[in-house]
Amino acid sequence: MKDTMNMQEINPKAYKAMYALEGFLAESSLSKSHKxxxxxxASQINGCAFCLDMHTRDAIKNGESPQRIYTLSAWRETSFFTEEEMAILAFTEELTLIPSGVSAATQNRISALFTELQITEIIMAIVTINAWNRIAISTHLKPILDPK
Structure with a gap:
């Protein structure tokens, strides 16, 4: 395989399916910040530089605090995140690291804070970014340094 592969060009139907998931998420009740x-x-856990670059930029454009982004991988050690955000982050970690599964404590925590419909939307957001991470990593997508 070449150093990079343009999967969108080679297999547009596959990308169309991924964009359909993104369209669903855009219409979901999840806030931009939560998404x-x-x-x-998930991109931190998966080591996807391309997605980390894209989504940290998007988060900042949407008003996210750089300090919260800088400390996201150590969120448990800060007081920067709400109860809902901490539940989402724990759920994201456990679904991304699926061999360990979702603990009863995390399931109870997320169930206490969100409706079943919202939980399905959170699951789909986690599933979708994990798929994008795998696409970006396997096709060797790299972020481009911003000259600013």
């Missing part, structure tokens, strides 16, 4: 926190945290 970006999910995308950034």
């Amino acid at each position: 970006e926190l999910i995308k950034i945290r």
Whole structure:
């Protein structure tokens, strides 16, 4: 395989399916902040530089605090995140690191804070960014340094 592969060009139907998931998420009840926190945290875990670059920029454009982004990988050690955000971050970690599964404590925590419909939307957001991470990593997408 070449150093990079343009999957969108080679297989547009696959990308169309991914964009359909993004369209669903755009219409979901999840806040932009929640969606970006999910995308950034899963991308940190998966080591996807391309997605980290994209979603940290998007989060900042949407008003996210750079300080919260800088400390996101150590969110448990800060007081920067709300109870809802901490539940989403724990759920994101456990679904991204699926072999360990979702603990009863995390399931109870997320269930206490969100409706079943919202939980399905959170699951789909986590599933979608994990798929994008795998696409970006396997096709060797790299971020481009911003000259600013």
